[in-house]
Amino acid sequence: MDPENVSARRYLAQMYVQNNSPWMAIFTLEEGLRHKKGKGDLNLDLGQIYFNQKRYDEAFECYMKAWLAGSSQGRIGAENVGHVYSNAGDTEKAESLYKRIRERK
Secondary structure, eight states: OOTTOHHHHHHHHHHHHHTTOHHHHHHHHHHHTTSSTTHHHHHHHHHHHHHHTTOHHHHHHHHHHHHHTTOHHHHHHHHHHHHHHHHTTOHHHHHHHHHHHHHTO
């Protein structure tokens, strides 16, 4: 596989997730992030895996990186992480995440 082929990397990661091998999907996406291409898409996919594993802080960071790389879905993902904390009653954590979203940091 061409190391810079973002589509192939995303497809392979998706196959790993479907086969209950999220650690391999994470590895595949992280390896792709070492290259300059597709950072928004790769971070978005990585954030989704972390979100599904309830690794919300890591998901938030990936979503923010995706958004800052130009993916509007990254902002939506970051907001969803904030909603998780808000719904769980951790309004302080939720507000700090919402603040970072507003400030794009």
